[in-house]
Amino acid sequence: MGMIKARKLTHEYIRRNEEGNVESIQTALDQVDLEIHAGDFVAILGHNGSGKSTLAKHINALLTPSGGTLWVDGKDTSDSKNLMDVRRTAGMVFQNPDNQIIASVVEEDVGFGPENLGVPTDEIWTRVEESLKSVGMLKYRSHSPNKLSGGQKQRVAIAGVMAMEPKCIVLDEPTAMLDPNGRKEVLYAVHELNRKKGVTALLITHYMEEVADADYVYVMDGGKVVLKGTPKQVFSEPELLQEYRLDAPPMTLLAHELRKAGLPLPKGILTRQELKDELMQLYRRTNGNVDHFG
Numbered sequence: 001m002g003m004i005k006a007r008k009l010t011h012e013y014i015r016r017n018e019e020g021n022v023e024s025i026q027t028a029l030d031q032v033d034l035e036i037h038a039g040d041f042v043a044i045l046g047h048n049g050s051g052k053s054t055l056a057k058h059i060n061a062l063l064t065p066s067g068g069t070l071w072v073d074g075k076d077t078s079d080s081k082n083l084m085d086v087r088r089t090a091g092m093v094f095q096n097p098d099n100q101i102i103a104s105v106v107e108e109d110v111g112f113g114p115e116n117l118g119v120p121t122d123e124i125w126t127r128v129e130e131s132l133k134s135v136g137m138l139k140y141r142s143h144s145p146n147k148l149s150g151g152q153k154q155r156v157a158i159a160g161v162m163a164m165e166p167k168c169i170v171l172d173e174p175t176a177m178l179d180p181n182g183r184k185e186v187l188y189a190v191h192e193l194n195r196k197k198g199v200t201a202l203l204i205t206h207y208m209e210e211v212a213d214a215d216y217v218y219v220m221d222g223g224k225v226v227l228k229g230t231p232k233q234v235f236s237e238p239e240l241l242q243e244y245r246l247d248a249p250p251m252t253l254l255a256h257e258l259r260k261a262g263l264p265l266p267k268g269i270l271t272r273q274e275l276k277d278e279l280m281q282l283y284r285r286t287n288g289n290v291d292h293f294g
């Protein structure tokens with residue numbers, strides 16, 4: 001079994017009136033199947049209301065299924081006996097770091113989670129130092145979080161989760177409130193944790209360019225998984241993505257338009273470098289070798 005596995009996972013938000021009678025039922029997750037293996041970097045894409053944030057809350061057991069089953073590291077999240085183990089296994093980073101940072105000093109905030117878990121004091125400070133170092137924030141350990149940029153705050157929030165040593169980290173649109181530099185800082189930190197420490201990473205986002213380096217991508221719409229595959233596979237059909245109110249990365253769209261215009265380019269080009277390389281190869285095939293390409 002994978003690190004995270006869902007089978008026919010369903011969640012309904014039920015609205016009741018003052019008498020307790022059901023007024024409405026909204027299905028946020030509709031029989032979702034997925035499997036994420038240990039050490040993977042997986043992205044879940046979808047527009048607002050697609051169900052991706054509801055799914056994230058299930059992985060951390062903030063919500064429990066209305067139907068179907070979700071396992072985290074082999075433990076059924078609907079079993080209350082597994083609650084603490086699930087939350088230790090899957091750490092959660094939210095969209096707004098101000099809602100997650102509670103202490104007045106960075107290192108104290110990062111140490112808050114391990115302290116609540118009963119970790120010995122010496123071990124707490126070791127974890128604080130390692131976690132801050134892993135996200136490039138060690139030199140800010142004595143700073144007030146209020147003095148940090150949005151990207152720096154989000155990296156502190158990630159460090160706070162990592163100090164609890166989860167096997168998996170779930171990031172629910174962690175860059176939505178950040179400027180481009182802040183987004184770059186946070187994504188770099190998450191990728192480094194995944195590559196160097198083997199932490200399973202699940203990135204919930206609606207920014208297409210953030211998922212180019214993911215191992216696997218799920219696309220959600222209306223509470224269902226509607227597309228899945230590698231980034232190249234998912235982005236190879238930009239017109240299909242548009243049906244779900246999503247756009248492929250800019251270079252993918254440009255390559256798609258060039259292909260429609262008659263250039264024999266492969267599907268699923270994700271980056272500027274990939275497009276440049278393909279155009280260079282095409283130029284060489286048709287015009288001979290060339291030493292410079294703009």
